[in-house]
Amino acid sequence: xxxxxxxxxxxxxxxxxxxxxxxxxxxxxxxxxxxxIAERAGTMNISVEGMILTGAFTxxxxxxxxxxxxxxxxxxxxxxxxVASIQANMAHRFGTNQFVVxxxxxxxxxxxxxxxxxxxxxxxxxxxxxxxxxxxDIPLIGTALFDQSWIQYFLYPLIPLAWWAMYRTRWGxxxxxxxxxxxxxxxxGIDVNKRRRQSVYVxxxxxxxxxxxxxxxxxGTFGADGVSGRGxxxxxxxxxxxWALKGAIGGALLxxxxxxxxxxxxxxxxxxxxxxxxxxPYVMALATMLVLATRSRKPAALARPxxxxxx
Amino acid sequence: MAPMVLAYIVSIAVALGLCGLLVQVTGGSATKVLSAMLxxxxxxxGAWGLTISTATPLLIVAIGTIVQGKAxxxxxxxxxxxxxxxxxxxxxxxxxxxxxxxxxxxxLLVGAVAAGIWALLPAIFKFTRKVPEVMSTLLMLFIADQxxxxxxxxRWFLASRSTDSRVNNGETLKAGxxxxxxxxxxxxxxxxxxxxxxxxxxxxxxxxxxxxxFRIRMLGLNERTARRAGVSAAxxxxxxxxxxxxxxxxxxxIYLTSDIGPGRFTAGISxxxxxxxxxxxxxARQRAALAIPMAFVFAALRTGSGYLAATGVxxxxxxxxxxxxxxxxxxxxAIQAYQEQRRGGAA
Numbered sequence: 118x119x120x121x122x123x124x125x126x127x128x129x130x131x132x133x134x135x136x137x138x139x140x141x142x143x144x145x146x147x148x149x150x151x152x153x154i155a156e157r158a159g160t161m162n163i164s165v166e167g168m169i170l171t172g173a174f175t176x177x178x179x180x181x182x183x184x185x186x187x188x189x190x191x192x193x194x195x196x197x198x199x200v201a202s203i204q205a206n207m208a209h210r211f212g213t214n215q216f217v218v219x220x221x222x223x224x225x226x227x228x229x230x231x232x233x234x235x236x237x238x239x240x241x242x243x244x245x246x247x248x249x250x251x252x253x254d255i256p257l258i259g260t261a262l263f264d265q266s267w268i269q270y271f272l273y274p275l276i277p278l279a280w281w282a283m284y285r286t287r288w289g290x291x292x293x294x295x296x297x298x299x300x301x302x303x304x305x306g307i308d309v310n311k312r313r314r315q316s317v318y319v320x321x322x323x324x325x326x327x328x329x330x331x332x333x334x335x336x337g338t339f340g341a342d343g344v345s346g347r348g349x350x351x352x353x354x355x356x357x358x359x360w361a362l363k364g365a366i367g368g369a370l371l372x373x374x375x376x377x378x379x380x381x382x383x384x385x386x387x388x389x390x391x392x393x394x395x396x397x398p399y400v401m402a403l404a405t406m407l408v409l410a411t412r413s414r415k416p417a418a419l420a421r422p423x424x425x426x427x428x
Numbered sequence: 429m430a431p432m433v434l435a436y437i438v439s440i441a442v443a444l445g446l447c448g449l450l451v452q453v454t455g456g457s458a459t460k461v462l463s464a465m466l467x468x469x470x471x472x473x474g475a476w477g478l479t480i481s482t483a484t485p486l487l488i489v490a491i492g493t494i495v496q497g498k499a500x501x502x503x504x505x506x507x508x509x510x511x512x513x514x515x516x517x518x519x520x521x522x523x524x525x526x527x528x529x530x531x532x533x534x535x536l537l538v539g540a541v542a543a544g545i546w547a548l549l550p551a552i553f554k555f556t557r558k559v560p561e562v563m564s565t566l567l568m569l570f571i572a573d574q575x576x577x578x579x580x581x582x583r584w585f586l587a588s589r590s591t592d593s594r595v596n597n598g599e600t601l602k603a604g605x606x607x608x609x610x611x612x613x614x615x616x617x618x619x620x621x622x623x624x625x626x627x628x629x630x631x632x633x634x635x636x637x638x639x640x641x642f643r644i645r646m647l648g649l650n651e652r653t654a655r656r657a658g659v660s661a662a663x664x665x666x667x668x669x670x671x672x673x674x675x676x677x678x679x680x681x682i683y684l685t686s687d688i689g690p691g692r693f694t695a696g697i698s699x700x701x702x703x704x705x706x707x708x709x710x711x712a713r714q715r716a717a718l719a720i721p722m723a724f725v726f727a728a729l730r731t732g733s734g735y736l737a738a739t740g741v742x743x744x745x746x747x748x749x750x751x752x753x754x755x756x757x758x759x760x761x762a763i764q765a766y767q768e769q770r771r772g773g774a775a
Contacts, residue, residue: 161560161562161563163504163566203755207758207762210766211759211762211763211765211766212762212765212766212769213758213761213762216502216504216562217710217754217758218758220504220703220706220707220710221707221710221751221754221755221758222751224703224707224747224750224751224754225747225748225751225752225755227744227747228744228745228746228747228748228750228751229744229747229748229751231742231744231747232450232454232742232744232745232747232748233454235742235744236454236455236456236741236742237454346570349566349567349570352566353567356563390578391577392574392575392577392578392581393574393578395574396570396571396573396574396575399567399568399570399571400571402563402567403553403559403564403567403568403571406553406557406559406563406564407553407557407559419560420560420562424769
C-alpha cells in the first residue's frame with residue numbers, strides 16, 4: 118500500500134508525466150470537443166475515428182505537396198470535413214442509419230489512407246516545439262502546456278469558444294434543441310436535419326485538426342497506428358463526461374493520463390499492468406453510463422433519426 | 429422494381445469505377461489488379477476452396493448480426509466477440525487430451541458460450557439500466573482487445589507454454605485440433621463451411637416460419653406493438669443480442685481451428701473478420717439467403733488481395749473496395765427514400 122502510494126507520488130511529481138499525458142490528451146480533447154457538439158445535436162458520430170485518420174493523412178499530404186505546415190493543417194481540417202460531409206448527408210439528408218454510414222466510413226478511411234500512404238509515402242515537415250516565455254517555466258505543467266507544438270495551443274481558446282457557441286449563441290441553442298427534442302425544434306421552425314448536418318461538419322473539422330496535430334505537431338509522419346482507437350476513446354470521453362463540455366475535456370485528460378501512465382511508471386522503475394491501464398477508459402465510460410442511466414443527462418434524441426411527423 | 433435494380437447496378441459500377449480510377453491515378457493498373465484478385469480468389473488451383481473457407485467465419489458473424497438486427501438491436505462489437513470466442517476456444521483446444529472430434533466440438537462450444545456471455549453484458553446493461561447497446565458493445569470491443577493482450581502475457585491463460593520466446597503468442601494448436609477438410613475438384617473445403625450453410629438455412633427458416641422468428645421481426649418493426657402483443661423485449665431482444673455474440677464467438681473458434689487462420693491464438697486473430705462480417709450483414713440487408721453470396725464476395729476480396737504484391741499495388745485496396753461496395757448499396761434506397769419524402773411530405 119505504502120509502495121503503491123510512493124509510486125503514485127513519484128509519478129505525480131515528475132514533469133514527464135504531464136508532458137506525455139498531453140501528447141495523448143491534446144488529440145483526444147480536440148476530437149472530444151467535436152464529438153461533444155455532434156452528440157449534443159443528436160448524432161452518435163462513430164466515424165470520428167475515420168475523420169481523425171483522414172485528417173492525419175491529408176495533413177501529411179498537404180505538407181508533402183507544399184512543404185508548408187499551415188497548408189498541411191488546413192488540408193487536415195478539410196480532410197476531416199470531407200468525411201463529415203458524407204456522414205452528415207447520408208445520415209441527415211438521405212436518412213441512412215448513422216451507425217451503418219459511420220462504420221463504413223471508418224473502414225473506408227482505414228483502407229484508403231493505408232493504400233494511399235503505401236502508394237505515395239508523403240514526407241512530412243513537422244512543426245517542432247514553440248516555447249512560450251515565462252509560462253513554460255511553471256513547475257510540473259509548464260513544459261506540458263507551454264513548450265509544445267504550436268498546434269496544441271489552438272486547443273486552449275477552442276474550449277471556451279466551443280462552450281460559448283453552444284451555450285451563448287442562438288445556433289448553439291438550436292443545436293442542443295435538435296438533440297433533445299427535434300419535434301419541438303421543427304415546430305418552431307428550425308431545420309432539424311440541417312442543424313444536425315452542421316454539427317457533424319464542425320465535428321469533422323475538429324477531428325481533422327486533431328489528426329493534423331498528430332501528424333504535424335507530434336509524430337512528423339503519417340502512421341495509422343497513432344490513430345487506431347483514439348476516435349473511439351474521444352467518444353468514450355464524451356460519454357464519460359456525461360455530455361458536458363468540462364466532463365468531456367476532463368475525460369480526455371484522464372484517458373490521456375491512462376495512456377501515458379504505463380510508460381511513465383516503467384520509466385520510473387515501477388511495474389504497472391498496461392492492459393489494465395489501457396482498458397480503464399472504456400471501463401469507466403461503461404460505468405458512467407450504468408450510473409448515469411437514471412439521471413439521464415444523455416441528449417434525449419441521441420442517435421434517433423429525425424423524420425417529420427414521427428414522434 | 430426495375431428502376432431500383434438499375435440504380436443498384438449503376439451505383440455499384442460507379443463505386444468499382446472509382447476504385448479502378450484510384451488505382452490508375454496512383455500509378456497502378458486496374459486491369460492487372462482485377463486479374464490478380466481473380467487469380468487469388470477463384471482462378472488459381474485451390475483458390476475458391478480457400479475463398480469458401482474464408483467466407484465461413486464472415487457468414488457466421490453475419491447470420492448472428494442479421495438476427496439481432498431483425499430484432500431492432502444494434503450490436504457493433506462483433507470484432508470483440510469474435511476475439512473472445514477464439515480465446516475461449518483456444519483455452520480449451522490447447523489443454524484437452526481427447527480425440528480430435530471431441531476437442532474441436534468442445535472448444536467451439538466453449539468459445540461460443542464465452543462470447544455469448546460477453547454479449548449478455550450489454551443486453552443486461554440495456555434492459556436494466558437503459559444503456560444503448562450500440563455504445564456498450566463498442567466499448568466492450570476495446571476491453572476485449574486488452575483482455576486478449578493480457579491473456580497472452582500469462583502462461584496459465586492463453587500464452588504459449590512451450591517456448592521462451594518474448595513475443596506474446598498463443599500455444600500452437602495440436603494437429604488433431606484442426607477442423608477437417610474435404611476435397612472438391614482439388615479445392616480443400618473446411619467442414620465448417622457446411623456448419624455455416626446449415627446455420628444460415630436454419631436461421632432463415634427460424635426468422636420466416638417460427639413464432640420466435642415472428643416475435644423477433646415484430647419487435648424490430650414496432651417495439652410498442654410487440655410489447656402490447658406480449659413479446660418480452662428483454663427476452664427476445666436480449667436473446668437476439670446474445671445470439672449474435674454466440675455466432676461471432678463460434679466464428680472466432682472456427683477461424684482459430686481452421687487451416688486458413690494462424691493456427692494459434694494471437695491478439696490480432698480477429699483481423700477485421702468481425703467488422704467485415706458486420707458489413708456483410710449490412711450488405712445483405714438483413715436477409716439470411718443474401719448473406720451467402722455477400723460473404724463470398726468479401727472473402728474473395730480478402731483472398732484476392734493476397735495476390736496483389738506482384739502488381740505493385742498495395743493490398744489495402746481490398747478494404748477500399750469493400751467499403752465502396754457497402755456505400756454503393758446504401759445510396760439507391762437512400763435516394764429513393766429522399767425522393768418519396770420530398771414528394772409525399774409526410775413519411
